[in-house]
Amino acid sequence: MTRQKPAKPNTPPKLSEDELCPADLLAGQEAAFQADIDRLRTRSAEFVQVPCPACGSDAYEPALKKFGFPYVSCSRCRTLFLNPRPTPAIMADYYADSENYKYWQKYIFPASEQARREKLHKPWLEKVLAYCSQNRIFQGDLLEIGSGYGTFCGLAHSSGRFNSVTAVEPTPEMAQACRERGLKVISKRFEDITPQEVARPDVIVAFEVLEHLFDPGSVLAQCQTLLKPGGLIVLSCPNGLGFDIALLQDKSLAIDVEHVNLFNPQSLSSLVETKGFEVLDVSTPGRLDVEFVREAVLKGEYELPDADFLRKVILEDFEMLGWSFQQFLAANQLSSHMWLVAQKDQPHSAGSAPGIDSDSAQAGFEDRVKQCYATWSTDYYKDYYAAPQAYPPVHTDIVKNHLDRPDINHILDAGCGPASMLRDLADLDANLYGFDLTPAMVSEARRIMQAQGCPPEHIWSGSVLERKAFQPPSGDKVPFDAAICVGVLPHIPPDMEMTVFTNLRNAVRKDGLVMLEARNQLFALFTLNRYSYEFMTDELIHLNMLTDAADVDGTLPEKLADRLQQYFQMDMPPVRKGKSGEPGYDEIISRTHNPIVMRQQFADCGFKDVQLLFYHYHCMPPIFEKTDPQMFRKLSVAMEDPHDWRGHFMASVFILAGRRA
Numbered sequence: 001m002t003r004q005k006p007a008k009p010n011t012p013p014k015l016s017e018d019e020l021c022p023a024d025l026l027a028g029q030e031a032a033f034q035a036d037i038d039r040l041r042t043r044s045a046e047f048v049q050v051p052c053p054a055c056g057s058d059a060y061e062p063a064l065k066k067f068g069f070p071y072v073s074c075s076r077c078r079t080l081f082l083n084p085r086p087t088p089a090i091m092a093d094y095y096a097d098s099e100n101y102k103y104w105q106k107y108i109f110p111a112s113e114q115a116r117r118e119k120l121h122k123p124w125l126e127k128v129l130a131y132c133s134q135n136r137i138f139q140g141d142l143l144e145i146g147s148g149y150g151t152f153c154g155l156a157h158s159s160g161r162f163n164s165v166t167a168v169e170p171t172p173e174m175a176q177a178c179r180e181r182g183l184k185v186i187s188k189r190f191e192d193i194t195p196q197e198v199a200r201p202d203v204i205v206a207f208e209v210l211e212h213l214f215d216p217g218s219v220l221a222q223c224q225t226l227l228k229p230g231g232l233i234v235l236s237c238p239n240g241l242g243f244d245i246a247l248l249q250d251k252s253l254a255i256d257v258e259h260v261n262l263f264n265p266q267s268l269s270s271l272v273e274t275k276g277f278e279v280l281d282v283s284t285p286g287r288l289d290v291e292f293v294r295e296a297v298l299k300g301e302y303e304l305p306d307a308d309f310l311r312k313v314i315l316e317d318f319e320m321l322g323w324s325f326q327q328f329l330a331a332n333q334l335s336s337h338m339w340l341v342a343q344k345d346q347p348h349s350a351g352s353a354p355g356i357d358s359d360s361a362q363a364g365f366e367d368r369v370k371q372c373y374a375t376w377s378t379d380y381y382k383d384y385y386a387a388p389q390a391y392p393p394v395h396t397d398i399v400k401n402h403l404d405r406p407d408i409n410h411i412l413d414a415g416c417g418p419a420s421m422l423r424d425l426a427d428l429d430a431n432l433y434g435f436d437l438t439p440a441m442v443s444e445a446r447r448i449m450q451a452q453g454c455p456p457e458h459i460w461s462g463s464v465l466e467r468k469a470f471q472p473p474s475g476d477k478v479p480f481d482a483a484i485c486v487g488v489l490p491h492i493p494p495d496m497e498m499t500v501f502t503n504l505r506n507a508v509r510k511d512g513l514v515m516l517e518a519r520n521q522l523f524a525l526f527t528l529n530r531y532s533y534e535f536m537t538d539e540l541i542h543l544n545m546l547t548d549a550a551d552v553d554g555t556l557p558e559k560l561a562d563r564l565q566q567y568f569q570m571d572m573p574p575v576r577k578g579k580s581g582e583p584g585y586d587e588i589i590s591r592t593h594n595p596i597v598m599r600q601q602f603a604d605c606g607f608k609d610v611q612l613l614f615y616h617y618h619c620m621p622p623i624f625e626k627t628d629p630q631m632f633r634k635l636s637v638a639m640e641d642p643h644d645w646r647g648h649f650m651a652s653v654f655i656l657a658g659r660r661a
Contacts, residue, residue: 019115025107032103037067037257040086040094044069047084053216053260054079054267064250069257077267080240082260088214092189094258095171105173109149121152128205128234129161131280131341134505134606135232136498139163140202143226145190145219146209150178157183166198191218195226202231210237210268211259220275227344233277235340240264242336243289243329251301253292254336265333268340277342278467280506286335290326294318345467366463368588369491370438373417377440381420391633394615394640395655396424399484399515402657404428408481412507414464415488418444426452433478435462435469464488464500470507482513489518490590501605508660514607516656520614521592523652528621529572533565569623595654607658614647614654615640 021029051058052074059075060083072083086094095101109116132140140162147153147167157165167183168190169175175187186193204223210216223233238245238254240262245252254262263271265282272279294314296302304310313321329335373380385393399421403411409430413422416434418441425432432454436442439461446459462469464485471477483504492500504514524535577587595612602610618625619635639650647654 019119020112021108022111025111029100029103029108032099033256035099036094040090040257041068043086043090046087046090048087049084050081050214052077052079053081054263054271064255066250066255067257071255071262074267077270078241078264079267080245080255080262082257085214085260091212091214092170098171101171102173105149105177109151109177113149113151117151117155121155124152124205124207124236125155125159127339128156128203129159130606131232131234132161132203133604135230135280135343135502137202137230137232140228140231141199142166142203142205143168143198143201145204145206146212147178147183147185148174150174150181150183152205152207153178153183154181157181162203164199166201168193191215191222193222193226198226200226200228200231202228203234204231205234207236208238210235210263211261213261216261217271217275220272220277224276224344229344231344232280233272233340233342233344235268235272235342237268237338238262239284239286239333239336239338241334242284242286242338243334244292245336247293248296248302251296252336263338265338265340268338272340272342277344278506279340279342281339281341281510282333283330283339283510284333284335284337285330285339286337287326287330288337289329289335290314290318290322292336294322365491365493365589366437366465372588373438374440377418377438377444380418380441381423385420391616392637393424394637395486395517395653396421398613398615398642398655399486400425400428402513402515403430403482403484408513410478410480410482412470412478412480412483414470414483414485414504414507416445416459417441417487419448419459421484421486422454423448423452426454430481431458431478433458433472433480435460437461437463464492464503465496467503467506470503480508480512482515483507484515486515486517489516489593491588492591493589494591498601498605501602505606505660510660512660514656514658514660516602518593518595518598518654518656519591520648520652520654521594522596522648523618523650524592526618526621526649528567528623529569531573533568533570536564537561572623595648595656598656602656602658606661608661610656610658612647612654613642613657614644614651615642616652617641617644617647617650618652619650 052060055074055077057074057076060072060081061075063071063073063080065071069082070084071080073080128142132138141164142153142156142162143166144153144156145168147169150167150169153165153167156162165183166186167175167178168186168188169178170187170189172187175185178185186197204227206219210219213219220233227233238259241264242254245254245262249255265284269279269282290313293302297304297314304314313325326335376383384390385396403425408428411425411428411430411432413419413432413434416422416436417438419434422432422434422445426449432449434445434449436445436459442459442461446456449459450456457472457474460469460473470480470483485500485504489497489500501516504516508514521535521539524531526532575587595614599610599612617636617639619632619639625632639646641647642655
């Protein structure tokens with residue numbers, strides 16, 4: 001039986017070393033690089049000792065030598081770094097007069113331009129644009145640190161997705177190549193740029209730069225200074241704990257005298273966080289580890305360990321297994337090529353209208369929400385979950401069925417109320433956490449969950465609009481496998497709901513599950529009451545717009561509206577008001593959502609495998625419920641099926657479930 005090569009759906013295009021540096025140019029490049037190494041050796045007496053560039057520790061152990069230069073491994077964070085290393089002045093001289101960089105600019109970059117553009121820079125741009133969309137950055141300003149030959153900046157500029165694109169490139173030959181593309185170029189070290197020299201960027205990218213820097217922390221601090229609030233940094237660099245580096249050591253191409261810092265996912269994340277950023281994503285999407293090891297073995301530079309598995313993958317069955325193994329390394333943070341995306345703190349409601357103070361806008365509607373729920377903490381669960389007249393809580397079963405998995409160990413309930421959902425999840429083999437906006441709800445949730453064995457510090461106060469609320473106030477970072485958000489979205493203004501989506505996404509690990517509940521706007525088409533009238537006039541017909549377009553009598557909309565009301569039971573459902581003077585549910589913001597539109601928004605925000613799950617079905621329009629309430633309830637419950645297409649119209653609520661991409 002002939003075995004087929006495994007399919008590679010939704011993966012970056014396969015890449016080979018020869019595409020990046022053609023074999024016929026390799027000898028010239030190696031000679032140019034050797035000249036640079038020889039020149040650097042003459043100044044080795046001027047090299048200086050440094051602490052770990054990631055965590056600042058002075059505790060480290062010898063790791064390896066390359067070209068006679070020593071690398072050490074940090075005892076605390078395992079960052080691999082050159083120590084002693086060239087001073088900043090020596091580094092500046094090295095790059096300003098590098099034979100290697102002149103050779104790359106003159107020969108290798110032009111020869112490999114097409115492959116690099118299609119297989120490296122276009123996928124990079126797609127990823128950057130996806131990060132921008134997920135974090136609501138549209139038509140922003142982009143700056144690239146170390147833009148090299150200018151391929152990425154050129155693509156970003158021609159995409160039309162950015163207001164401006166700036167290339168920062170100190171190496172003279174590379175800076176000139178960028179100018180020849182028509183790019184705006186700043187030809188100096190990024191650390192030396194003043195805020196007056198550049199428009200404050202929304203996005204700063206640095207591909208394969210951090211490993212070259214004497215003090216990468218100062219570059220990250222400069223990013224924090226220049227970025228707009230809410231701006232992103234997108235970094236790529238070698239992973240010092242990656243596969244080919246771990247195996248090949250000094251024979252790895254990632255270790256050379258220019259690469260003075262080799263971080264790992266944990267150490268780079270920690271460094272970025274110390275500079276005031278929130279890390280959104282860390283991945284190792286490398287495509288060349290296995291090929292690098294294979295070539296080193298074939299050249300006799302490295303001997304594989306006596307392991308049948310590695311020999312089979314790398315030598316004997318490379319054509320069939322090599323790429324699959326590479327994808328395994330990439331998916332499990334084991335590749336030697338690493339990406340990190342982080343965000344500068346931002347005002348949480350940056351989408352508020354110009355001239356409106358976003359903090360005041362949030363405080364205003366959140367105060368009314370808290371007033372509404374403050375007197376409801378002890379009755380809410382009874383009213384909506386346990387009372388005889390309450391509809392069976394079928395959504396609890398839907399959520400529980402999705403969370404009852406062996407890979408879900410830490411669950412967060414954002415907007416937990418009085419532990420309405422958490423109390424019914426207590427029998428899952430998972431650690432439960434929750435927060436809520438209303439202090440009275442937090443107190444009740446702690447009381448209920450403490451009786452279930454949940455520590456009180458697992459429940460805290462917070463707003464779904466605040467990114468920091470999605471982690472415990474103790475500062476302990478919890479790797480949430482799932483987050484749920486039930487009964488919250490109706491109370492979020494339209495210009496702030498994407499903040500909730502983004503905060504939920506960032507709260508869970510990669511592939512983590514998010515379940516978000518919303519009231520079904522399309523159900524209004526089925527109700528035959530005031531909801532139907534409001535949906536038709538507000539979302540479908542737009543009477544005023546029709547009148548303006550037709551240039552007819554201005555009183556027509558009012559006449560048509562009056563006529564339309566005759567077809568619906570306008571006094572149903574009754575407006576829900578407060579019991580003791582506080583605003584009621586329908587007296588605060590209480591929105592519905594279109595499931596078709598929201599599903600796409602969820603996907604655009606960085607979720608995959610998105611499902612719509614409908615519940616609280618109505619066997620007939622609600623105006624008929626009074627005819628026989630018991631029969632109406634029985635037939636409605638019998639319809640419950642979260643996947644039934646009729647739920648788009650006959651179910652009053654839906655849940656979006658998706659995994660973080």
